[in-house]
Amino acid sequence: MAHVSVPMYWRTIPQRYRLVGHKCKRCGEVNFPPKGVCKYCNASSDFEEVRLSGRGKVHTFTLIGAGGAPPEFAEQEKAGGSYPVTIVELVEGPKVIGQMADVNPKDVRIGMPVRAELRKIYTEEGVIRYGFKFVPEPGGA
Amino acid sequence: MPVGISGYAAYVPRLRIKREEYAKAWGSFAAAGVAEKSVMGYDEDVLTMAAKAAGRALDSSGVPRASITRFALASTSPPYREKLLSGTVLVGLGVPNEAFSSDHTSSTRAGTEALVAGFEHLGSNAAGKALVAVADAPAASMWDPIEHALGAGAAAFVLAADSLLAEFEGHASYASEHAGERFRPPEEDRIQDLGVRKFSESSFILNTTRAATALLTKLGRKPEEYAHVAIQQPDARAPSSVAAKLGFTDAQLAAGLVAPYLGDLGAASAPLALAAAFDVAKVGDRILVVSYGSGAGSDALSFKVVADRKTPWSVKAEAERRENIDYVQYLKIKGAIE
Numbered sequence: 001m002a003h004v005s006v007p008m009y010w011r012t013i014p015q016r017y018r019l020v021g022h023k024c025k026r027c028g029e030v031n032f033p034p035k036g037v038c039k040y041c042n043a044s045s046d047f048e049e050v051r052l053s054g055r056g057k058v059h060t061f062t063l064i065g066a067g068g069a070p071p072e073f074a075e076q077e078k079a080g081g082s083y084p085v086t087i088v089e090l091v092e093g094p095k096v097i098g099q100m101a102d103v104n105p106k107d108v109r110i111g112m113p114v115r116a117e118l119r120k121i122y123t124e125e126g127v128i129r130y131g132f133k134f135v136p137e138p139g140g141a
Numbered sequence: 142m143p144v145g146i147s148g149y150a151a152y153v154p155r156l157r158i159k160r161e162e163y164a165k166a167w168g169s170f171a172a173a174g175v176a177e178k179s180v181m182g183y184d185e186d187v188l189t190m191a192a193k194a195a196g197r198a199l200d201s202s203g204v205p206r207a208s209i210t211r212f213a214l215a216s217t218s219p220p221y222r223e224k225l226l227s228g229t230v231l232v233g234l235g236v237p238n239e240a241f242s243s244d245h246t247s248s249t250r251a252g253t254e255a256l257v258a259g260f261e262h263l264g265s266n267a268a269g270k271a272l273v274a275v276a277d278a279p280a281a282s283m284w285d286p287i288e289h290a291l292g293a294g295a296a297a298f299v300l301a302a303d304s305l306l307a308e309f310e311g312h313a314s315y316a317s318e319h320a321g322e323r324f325r326p327p328e329e330d331r332i333q334d335l336g337v338r339k340f341s342e343s344s345f346i347l348n349t350t351r352a353a354t355a356l357l358t359k360l361g362r363k364p365e366e367y368a369h370v371a372i373q374q375p376d377a378r379a380p381s382s383v384a385a386k387l388g389f390t391d392a393q394l395a396a397g398l399v400a401p402y403l404g405d406l407g408a409a410s411a412p413l414a415l416a417a418a419f420d421v422a423k424v425g426d427r428i429l430v431v432s433y434g435s436g437a438g439s440d441a442l443s444f445k446v447v448a449d450r451k452t453p454w455s456v457k458a459e460a461e462r463r464e465n466i467d468y469v470q471y472l473k474i475k476g477a478i479e
Contacts, residue, residue, distance in 0.1 A: 017233040051235060079473040080183045101184055102155050104464070118192045118233045119184040128220055130229060133184065 002070060006127055016131035019054055019116060021094060022047035032094035054116030054132065055140055056090035063105050072122040084108045088116075088134055102135040113140035144263040145308040145444065148202020148299040150452045151416045152194035152276075153403060153459035156180040158471050163289055166468040172290030174377025178404025180466065181278050181293045183474050187216040188226060190295040191276035192233040194454075198297035199234070201452040202304070204270055209236045211262040211271035211300075213255035215245035217407045218278050222327075230274060240272075249323075249373065250434025251275070251408040252296075253312075253442060259300040260309050271300035277407035281332045283477045287323070290376050292404025294459075296412040306450040307419065307428070310443040313356035319344040323375075323435035342382070344437045349373065349383045352439035353431045357387075360443055364388040368426035371397030371414030373433035375405050383431065396421045397428075402460050408434075415444075417456040422446045 012033070014020035021032035026044035032052060038044045064073070065082035077083060084100040086108070100108060101119055115137035121129045159177040163170040172178075181190065191214055199206055214227040227242035243258060245251040252275035259271035276295035281288035300309075322341035323334050334341070349372065357363070364370075370393045372380035377400040384394050397414035399406065406413055411432035418428045423446065430442040472478050 013232060017229075018235050076183055079476070099184075101182060118189045119182075120186055120189060121184070128186070130189070130233070 002072065003124070004129070006125065009129055017118060019052040019132060021050050021052050021092070023050045030092045030094055032090070032096060050092070052090055052092050052094070054090070055137065056088040056114060058108065058110055058112045058114060059087045059089040059095055060110060061086040061100070061108050072124060076122070081105070086114070086134055088114055099133045100135070101133040113137045115140055142267060142302050143305065143308045144260055144300065144302045145305040145447070146298050147204060147301040147304045147306060148198050148452070149416050149419055150194055150197030150201050150297055150454040151413060151456045151459045152190055152197065152295040152454070153179050153456070153462070154181045154185055154190065154293050155462050155464055156182060156466050156474070157463045158466055158468065162468040162471070170289055171286035172376045172404065173379075174401055175290055175404050176401055178290070178292035179294055180471060180474065186220045187218050187276040187278055187295070188220060188229045190278070190293065191216070191274040191297070192230045194276060194295035194297035195230060195272055195274040196234055197452070197454045198274075198299050199272065201454065202299035202301075204299050204301065206235045207237060208270050209240050209272045210266060210269040211259060212236055212240045212242040213245060213258045213271065213273045214242070215251035215255035215273070215275040215408045216277045217246060217249055217251060218280060219244070219246055236272060245408075248434030248436060248438065249277075249279075249407045249410065250432045250438050250440060252277075252410070252412040253430065253432035253440035256298065256300075256412070256442060257312055257440060259298070260312070263300055263302055267302055273298045273300060275409045275412040277409040279332055279405065279407040280330065280475070283472065283475075285334070287332065287334045290400070290405040292406050294403055294406045294409050294413050296409055296416045298412070306448045307444040307446045310427075310445055311356060311360055312440060312442045313352050313359055314438065314440045315348050315351035315355065316438040317344075317348055319435070319437040322437075341435075344435070345373075345375070345379060345433055346383055346386060348437045348439040349431050349433050350386050352441040353383075353387050353429065356429070356441040356443055362427075362443070364393070366427055367393060367429045368422060369396050369418040369428045370394055370431070371411055371418050371428060372431045373439075374398070374400035374410045374414065377401045399456060413456060416452070419446070420451060420455040420457060424449050
């Protein structure tokens with residue numbers, strides 16, 4: 001299992017629960033997840049916290065099927081079948097990776113509008129790890 | 142100064158199972174009047190449902206998250222037996238950490254209890270804003286017929302003293318001692334019921350009619366002055382007997398009757414029934430809400446609709462977003478196969 005300790009997880013809760021990104025005060029680009037130095041202008045570490053809308057479009061995706069799931073997602077795959085993992089281009093610019101929920105895997109398309117919402121990602125050490133997943137947002141983005 | 146509701150929203154998870162699936166698996170279906178019910182996805186729990194409904198309620202009210210001073214969360218089926226539950230939702234929403242948050246649990250009455258707590262906060266903080274989120278997904282053993290009715294859903298409300306769509310007119314409660322119906326010992330995560338039907342029914346009717354009668358008396362109202370009555374729905378038939386005893390008609394019950402297509406929503410039953418009534422209510426309509434929690438207690442709340450402002454996330458729209466599953470899929474998603 002890709003072990004993420006509770007303290008490590010805890011430090012990234014603003015990103016995992018409500019997509020808090022860093023807007024570079026020099027070039028104006030939004031870094032998500034936050035970086036030490038802006039990955040766009042490579043020249044500034046002066047940021048303003050911004051909450052991303054969670055809205056975006058599927059940039060690309062793959063389906064994780066039988067036997068392909070990492071151990072922390074194996075039970076989910078067994079219970080619900082194969083699941084899509086997408087890279088979503090958010091309206092604010094950043095491309096982020098996340099599972100897609102509330103969708104038939106056959107219906108996922110590049111370019112489909114989606115929205116992030118809070119879901120259970122997996123449970124480790126008895127602690128539920130919450131975070132965002134993308135769900136279809138008809139008429140969105 | 143009047144206080145009331147300035148925004149609301151429903152959230153219903155998208156999976157459904159029909160009564161026919163139970164009939165195929167078990168030979169019968171024990172939930173009276175329930176045609177199908179809602180089921181959470183594998184990656185959902187009452188906290189994720191509450192976050193979804195509450196975010197929508199805030200969006201529908203236009204109240205900024207930063208102005209929330211009180212957050213009340215209710216559910217009988219939290220993912221932890223000990224741990225602050227409301228913190229997860231509060232942080233997920235971006236509601237201020239300084240808002241006084243509370244968890245209301247252990248009774249299907251918890252939803253109205255959270256609403257009353259929200260209104261009490263406004264009573265002493267005129268400039269305050271309260272967010273109330275109620276989400277539930279009760280669980281029982283698959284071998285137990287009480288499992289058949291159990292659905293899942295959430296409703297959330299923004300409580301304030303301005304920009305109201307409905308005024309809160311008052312509440313009354315009734316608590317008593319009744320044991321043996323719907324309870325959970327400390328070592329159990331599934332509800333139990335001794336199945337003494339007459340006893341459960343009499344407790345349900347006694348507590349709900351006492352709370353409702355007390356409120357009607359306090360407000361000097363008659364049942365015919367209400368356009369809608371939203372009563373706790375352990376199944377789709379139970380509210381009828383209470384309504385009849387109080388002098389309400391089935392027509393007054395109709396708008397708030399959500400159990401036929403969502404099942405027993407536990408603590409979220411009366412709140413979702415209220416949301417469904419708001420969805421169709423006209424300005425000037427009065428709505429009576431009556432919850433019930435086994436053991437036993439009931440809250441009655443009275444609202445008057447003062448503005449024609451509907452949520453984009455109505456109960457009906459949520460109910461229409463759906464995908465059917467069969468009984469084996471249901472068992473897998475519920476983690477019921479050991």
